[in-house]
Amino acid sequence: MKEATIIGSGLVGSLWAIYLAKAGYKVEIFERRPDMRLTKMSAGKSINLATSYRGWKALDEVGIGDEIRKIAIPMHGRTIHNLDSTLAYQPYGTEGQAIYSVSRGEINAKLMSIAEENLATKIHFNEECINVDYDKGIAYFKNTQTGELSEHQSEVVFATDGAFSAARYSAMQKLDRFSYSQNYIPDGYKEILLPANADGSYKLEKQTLHIWPRGRFMLIALPNFDGSFTCTLFMPFEGHEFCFNDLKTKADVTSFFKIVFPDFYNLMPNVADSWDLHPLSSLAIIRCFPWTHNKLALMGDAAHATVPFFGQGMNCGFEDCSVLFSLMQKHNEDWPAVFKAYEIARKPNGDAVQDLSLQNYLVMRDKVSDPAYQLQQKIERRISEIYPNHYFPLYSMVSFSDIEYKVALDKGNLQSEMINDVIMNNHITSDTPQEQIDTIIHHLFDQNPVF
Numbered sequence: 001m002k003e004a005t006i007i008g009s010g011l012v013g014s015l016w017a018i019y020l021a022k023a024g025y026k027v028e029i030f031e032r033r034p035d036m037r038l039t040k041m042s043a044g045k046s047i048n049l050a051t052s053y054r055g056w057k058a059l060d061e062v063g064i065g066d067e068i069r070k071i072a073i074p075m076h077g078r079t080i081h082n083l084d085s086t087l088a089y090q091p092y093g094t095e096g097q098a099i100y101s102v103s104r105g106e107i108n109a110k111l112m113s114i115a116e117e118n119l120a121t122k123i124h125f126n127e128e129c130i131n132v133d134y135d136k137g138i139a140y141f142k143n144t145q146t147g148e149l150s151e152h153q154s155e156v157v158f159a160t161d162g163a164f165s166a167a168r169y170s171a172m173q174k175l176d177r178f179s180y181s182q183n184y185i186p187d188g189y190k191e192i193l194l195p196a197n198a199d200g201s202y203k204l205e206k207q208t209l210h211i212w213p214r215g216r217f218m219l220i221a222l223p224n225f226d227g228s229f230t231c232t233l234f235m236p237f238e239g240h241e242f243c244f245n246d247l248k249t250k251a252d253v254t255s256f257f258k259i260v261f262p263d264f265y266n267l268m269p270n271v272a273d274s275w276d277l278h279p280l281s282s283l284a285i286i287r288c289f290p291w292t293h294n295k296l297a298l299m300g301d302a303a304h305a306t307v308p309f310f311g312q313g314m315n316c317g318f319e320d321c322s323v324l325f326s327l328m329q330k331h332n333e334d335w336p337a338v339f340k341a342y343e344i345a346r347k348p349n350g351d352a353v354q355d356l357s358l359q360n361y362l363v364m365r366d367k368v369s370d371p372a373y374q375l376q377q378k379i380e381r382r383i384s385e386i387y388p389n390h391y392f393p394l395y396s397m398v399s400f401s402d403i404e405y406k407v408a409l410d411k412g413n414l415q416s417e418m419i420n421d422v423i424m425n426n427h428i429t430s431d432t433p434q435e436q437i438d439t440i441i442h443h444l445f446d447q448n449p450v451f
């Protein structure tokens, strides 16, 4: 039987195991942590993830999308919470389009269980990868409980061990001409759980992603099934009027929320009591190349870790699985050819998803409440309503299609410049009547049908 090793049973490793089993592989997965399904998930790991088109496509390809949909809550748009506590709603796409909130722990546990339904797949827990011999396909492990050393050899090895991949550090980075960069952004993040009302109902509208944009920082909230919201505060560590390092006491935290998120504070006046329940974490972008060497391939965050502001890290990792699988079929499992084609196809998209993520931080924390941006969005939405088959806003290309990230980035930025020109040249304001805007749009498309 054909054999493969996967390092890390996180989101991408577990899904990739399902793909490989489908192709007839005996799959051995080695995971550093204990089995998360046997221990109660700690609140620190309660982050929920937005799943969008690419993620669903990869899940559906192996027939498990519907199983995951059972644990997903649709979010049709953003609800913006302004400083004066007024609300504004911005749909993400057209009618019926949504991104979906899923609990990281639940989706990971489900993927592991589905992977293990295939008897040829086995997950070994508490096994930390310490090195890989990419020429021989041998991965080396240390048991985190007993300290026992072991090794496992197979035809191919996949490193899905996340942003700080041991396989990448210990093996790939020793390669001559291996390019590598790791850049932390100045901002960190902290989670806060906004509990449900006493009767289990939601304190905020359920089917939207809530954002409190505040220019240099923001708070977001995604719904959970039990009526709670997982909220995340993204903010500079230091050097800003509001920053994590200045929130030292409960009184600091209370006063901060009262001043900058007054409506949130009213929902959770005891927010300071929850402050220390979750760690303050940092955020990095990690780029590297090549992603493959001989029998070893990097996938998911191990290849292209990004900051979370477009909600695409997992989606991009899941897309790695569907692309790699299609290349396996195309090249008849000739692994050297598959690996070459995989890294050539995916590296530009890994870079692009990182650029998009950084760009969208500015959109979320600042632009969404800027009237000029809102006008641009309004025009874009109208163009895509009138010409649904010809015009796709950047957000839709990234979240509701599998147009390559690289293409989406280039096209989206070009479109944005063109819309701004249209607004300026035609003196469009938020008061311009809809019919006049429609006439301008029709004229624009008559002149340039590929706009």
Ligand SMILES: Cc1cc2nc3c(=O)[nH]c(=O)nc-3n(C[C@H](O)[C@H](O)[C@H](O)COP(=O)(O)OP(=O)(O)OC[C@H]3O[C@@H](n4cnc5c(N)ncnc54)[C@H](O)[C@@H]3O)c2cc1C
Pocket: 007, 008, 009, 010, 011, 012, 013, 030, 031, 032, 033, 047, 048, 049, 050, 051, 127, 128, 129, 130, 160, 161, 162, 163, 164, 165, 166, 167, 189, 232, 299, 300, 301, 302, 308, 310, 311, 312, 313, 314, 315, 316, 317
């Ligand atoms: C705050 C935040 C919010 C996010 N929101 C979104 C979102 O909304 N949508 C989205 O698509 N993405 C989101 N992401 C990104 C997403 O979490 C990652 O892209 C995704 O988890 C990557 O999956 P992975 O399997 O590659 O890595 P991971 O999920 O990190 O899994 C790696 C696995 O490898 C194991 N491991 C690590 N080292 C070793 C070792 N030496 N030996 C053996 N096993 C090892 C780990 O224990 C883990 O199980 C977010 C990230 C953050 C930080």
